[in-house]
Amino acid sequence: MLKEAESGVPVADLARxxxxxxxxxxxxxxxxxxxxxxxxxxxxELEDENRRLKRLVADLSLDNQMLKTVNSKKW
Structure with missing residues (x-):
């Protein structure tokens, strides 16, 4: 699509x-x-991997927070 624009096709036509x-x-x-x-x-590929890793970090952070909360309560 970008190559078409470079060849002179109007951007509005390409978008449509x-x-x-x-x-x-x-x-x-x-x-x-x-x-x-x-x-x-x-x-x-790198953006997809980065998105996956960010999700993994968020999940692990929630797990860590939950474990700290459970551990801080006096039994």
Whole structure:
């Protein structure tokens, strides 16, 4: 899609064709415009891994907080 825009197709036409807003297209261009396809795929993989790890840290933090609460109560 970015290559189509580089070839001269109007951005509004591309956005309509692909069912997205012009603002989204410009966001993608800013984010992925200077990348090759393999670099964009690698970025997507890293973002997915980062999202998964953040979720894991949040879950473990909740578990840790729960254990501290249970441990702090006097039996």
């Amino acid at each position: 064709k692909h069912g997205m807003s012009v603002a989204t297209f410009h966001t993608w261009r800013r984010k992925y415009g200077d990348m090759e396809v393999n670099e964009a795929k690698r970025l997507r």
